[in-house]
Amino acid sequence: MKAPLPDLDADEETMPIDSNDDVVRARQLVRTLAQRCKLSLVDQTKLVTAASELARNTLVYGGGGVLRIGLVRRAGRTGVSAIFDDDGPGIPDIDQALTDGWTSGGGLGLGLSGARRLVDEFTLDTEVGGGTRVAVTKWAR
Amino acid sequence: MTERVPVLKIGDVLLVSIQVDLEDQIVLDLQEDLAGRIVESGARGVVIDITAVEIVDSFVGRMLATTAAISRMLDAETVVVGMRPAVAITLVELGLSLGGVRTALSLEKGLAMLARPGDHRPAQR
Ligand SMILES: Nc1ncnc2c1ncn2[C@@H]1O[C@H](COP(=O)(O)OP(=O)(O)OP(=O)(O)O)[C@@H](O)[C@H]1O
Ligand SMILES: [Mg+2]
Numbered sequence: 001m002k003a004p005l006p007d008l009d010a011d012e013e014t015m016p017i018d019s020n021d022d023v024v025r026a027r028q029l030v031r032t033l034a035q036r037c038k039l040s041l042v043d044q045t046k047l048v049t050a051a052s053e054l055a056r057n058t059l060v061y062g063g064g065g066v067l068r069i070g071l072v073r074r075a076g077r078t079g080v081s082a083i084f085d086d087d088g089p090g091i092p093d094i095d096q097a098l099t100d101g102w103t104s105g106g107g108l109g110l111g112l113s114g115a116r117r118l119v120d121e122f123t124l125d126t127e128v129g130g131g132t133r134v135a136v137t138k139w140a141r
Numbered sequence: 142m143t144e145r146v147p148v149l150k151i152g153d154v155l156l157v158s159i160q161v162d163l164e165d166q167i168v169l170d171l172q173e174d175l176a177g178r179i180v181e182s183g184a185r186g187v188v189i190d191i192t193a194v195e196i197v198d199s200f201v202g203r204m205l206a207t208t209a210a211i212s213r214m215l216d217a218e219t220v221v222v223g224m225r226p227a228v229a230i231t232l233v234e235l236g237l238s239l240g241g242v243r244t245a246l247s248l249e250k251g252l253a254m255l256a257r258p259g260d261h262r263p264a265q266r
Contacts, residue, residue: 020164023165027162042231045195045227046231046234048195048196052198053198056200108203108237110235114235114236114237117236118235
């Protein structure tokens with residue numbers, strides 16, 4: 001786990017992702033923060049959709065995990081960062097996992113690659129046997 | 142976990158209006174319910190109204206595409222109505238173009254589409 005994490009504001013929030021209900025709650029929490037950050041409606045929709053994909057991956061492949069989310073500030077700009085963390089099996093081949101259409105399960109294989117397109121910053125940190133962490137940021141325009 | 146999305150029958154059309162943020166199991170239940178209801182009612186069309194839906198991710202997108210395919214196999218046509226512009230923009234960027242799913246901007250237009258015989262073919266993928 002090497003990539004630097006977004007520097008969340010003091011008012012960051014944390015929630016577990018251990019059930020389908022938690023995936024719904026995660027979407028709602030991300031929406032709340034995206035509105036607080038005054039993202040445009042389209043950008044809110046993109047961020048919440050990306051978060052939904054990542055939360056489901058955390059649950060389905062990571063066996064559950066944690067979401068940390070908060071506002072971030074850099075060079076006079078404000079954004080929202082969401083960090084999904086699990087202690088699951090990790091991803092053996094990152095390039096493959098980030099390829100449109102590649103799935104190890106019965107999905108469409110669009111979650112990771114699509115989420116990366118929908119946000120401004122995307123980092124994926126994973127280790128076989130050591131869990132997976134995906135951090136995404138969307139900046140207000 | 143007993144929560145289910147209601148499926149209404151209006152003439153020979155089944156209408157589903159999605160009003161809340163659905164968890165994945167309820168989405169799967171809905172897909173199954175619809176297949177059963179098409180056969181049992183002999184419906185020729187299915188309208189899925191997503192006017193109230195704020196995001197469509199790959200899971201719900203796949204459900205819409207699968208439902209359209211299943212209903213076609215059961216001799217019914219599916220139309221998804223009321224997609225918000227922000228949802229459409231996001232879906233395309235996500236990589237889901239829903240090529241096999243017919244859409245209409247409003248419930249009225251969706252119902253009119255189903256009422257027009259011989260015009261039921263979806264665009265090819
Ligand atoms: N947190 C994770 N832990 C372990 N493996 C993961 C994790 N997230 C993703 N993967 C792996 O990466 C693959 C691609 O993920 P992606 O979200 O793109 O597709 P999917 O979940 O299979 O399908 P979709 O999201 O389109 O329904 C998964 O099939 C899985 O093998
Ligand atoms: Mg996925």
